Amino acid sequence: MSGSSARKVTQSIAVIDIGSNSVRLVVYESLTRSLAPVFNEKTLCGLGREVQTTGLLAADAVQKALASLRRFRALCRVMKVGRVHAIATAACRDATNGPEFIAEAERICGAPIEILSGQREARLSALGVVSGVHRPDGIVGDLGGGSLELVDVRGSRVGSGQTLPLGGLALQDISQKSLKRAERIVKAELSGIAQLAGGRGRTFYAVGGTWRALARIHIIQSGYPLKVMHEYSIPAAEALGFLQRLRRLAASDMLADIETVADARRPLLTYAALVLEYILRIARPKAIVFSTYGVREGLLYEKLPPEQRNQDGLMAAVRVLNQLRSRSPRHADDLIAWSDRLIRVAKVKETADERRLRHAACLLSDIGWRAHPDHRGEQSMDLVINGHFGAISHPDRAFLALSIYYRYAGLNAENEAPQAVRGLVSPHMLERARLLAAIFRVGHLVSAAQPGVLPATQFRSVGRKLQLVLDPRIVDLAADRVGNRFKQLARLLGRSGTIVKR
Template sequence: MSDRVAAVDCGTNSIRLLIADLVDGQLVEVDRRMTIVRLGQGVDATGAFAPEALTRVFTACSDFASVIRSRGVSRIRFVATSAARDVSNRDAFFAGVEERLGVRPEIITGREEAELSFRGATTSLDLPAPYLVADIGGGSTELVLGSADGLIAAQSLDIGSVRLTERHVTTDPTSDAELAAVVEDIDALLDSTTVPLADTRTLIAVAGTATTVAAVALGLPEYDRNAVHHAYLTTADVGRTTAWLTTSTRAERSAVPSIHPGRVDVIGAGALILQRLTDQLPIDALTVSEHDILDGVAWSLVRGEP
């Protein structure tokens, strides 16, 4: 099928694949999957990808390549985000991905990441604008404010669930002092953002941290994309869920089926980013979306856009 595309997004914590068709002007999902690879393991401290992290990524790429071949994809785009921007050994990453998928990764900027996330989350959305799309990743958080007429402001902040956990968290459960250090880092960057947060009318939270917080807040017996997509959470829901995620033990979080095992140790820091952000906004609720940068990349392919 000539309009079938494959988008791959490799972040600090996970690598994801979306295969989609363009049908009557709409993006129709054919296959979507995610693997936790923790590419950003140790990057904040060493400035390089760990060999075992690269192995996990390459294994996932081989699996994705098989799916892509079986689905008859015509075009592929592979984007890599925060963890891959400044590492010393990214040539090894490039070569390993290209060998398996036949396409060279694009290391996109924080601005590009924000724009793709915004496009993926807001296309066909009917809620009051301006929208603030918050993409909380493992290594960075993208904030982008805009409407159907275009972007107003966007910024990439160096706060993410993996980065903050590796930097500050060593105890189980997390100590008050460690939580305070995480909050201090989050607030310092949120206070300095150039995005006019006060103009927000609708907050759309995307990516694994937000969807996991939603699944826990909703009390889902297992992770359910359909239940999470466009879930409506009050700021009180976010605060209550974050309080539990940041004070529970690793074993307690592991016992919750809706939390992916690869997020158990970092979800507390990610949830804190979401909660501290909502505290600064003139809203009392938010919408969680399963559509994010991955969908934005797919749209760029079917529209022939960069």
């Protein structure tokens, strides 16, 4: 084995998550600010389906979970995973035979299993949202099979957590599958919860597989153009109507026809909808945002050194893509500085968030070079808009995708981007995406995407004229094609454009 292969093996890290409904293994390439899952598998075991009434993990569920853990241990061995972290949640901490199960599970896994307290689970869920959402502000709710955790989060500050026995399996068990009884239990449990009192006008971050299943149904029914679940957002008023319709479907047994949801999770949808509906009524947030980042991501985020935790999650992710896919990754930093100078000289108004997205777009601006020239725009747009990274809203995702699409496809009307994607951004951001594309088309053409060229140029504003000034040593890089693209860029800025020698 080579030295680089050995390093890769020891860098990989896995999380085994023993939940009340599912048992899951996720293997990540390494412990980093931008987690890259290389393997993800779950088994819906239903460990917590009888805990509330019998106090026990069901015997058949235990055997199914242990069989899955044996496979997970073998997978980790085959994949040569460097480190394995294992956690268990509500069912294992509440069941009287939980310690016996955990002892056997630890023997199989060959690793200690941390049984999370309710507050610890809430904190890790919140940290997952902190790691995956840019500047979150609201209430995190993590609905598992056995419990619901609620915790307030503002930026990187996480409040104290509250845990309630309102997970789908637990609620089904306590109510003896009576929805009317379940509704009374939910109403009683959620009334007076301090974590919900501060939710008005903010965001509710929904974490957990069953809530994600609800979001998937909403995406399909609404014809939403993106299939990315992370940071899918629904206005609270619209969500209430959707949840009420879903409950009516459940009453008429029509939920059984929903093929997008796993059979084992389908019976829990009604309970998940019920809990979410009452949370919205009590907390009165402005919107629900669904997060695929939760306990597992929070656990690994917590293990990062402070300087990595403080990194922007989006910028960390696009830097990885830049390293993997660009012809010369260092050129992207030249492009960032070059576009900074243009924005300053041309006096383009720009917010801090717009500047962040421009820098991210610079790092993504060369990711499509290996594709066929006729398809670089579409393929790059698809890669960005469906990319596995967080800390970015869906409109901002679409903005980045459009910037890279126009960079490759050009700005002519016949090469217009699909309306479904354009419809996700405001008219202002659509024009800004076209401006960034024009910047990239000049910068990459004049430099051939090689580092060290753009620093030998500068911008000059003379009245309504914008000039691109080249050092004598690179003046031969100027040509009609570069000049035409620069004129196009200048027109988007309301200027005329020329290239001159210093």
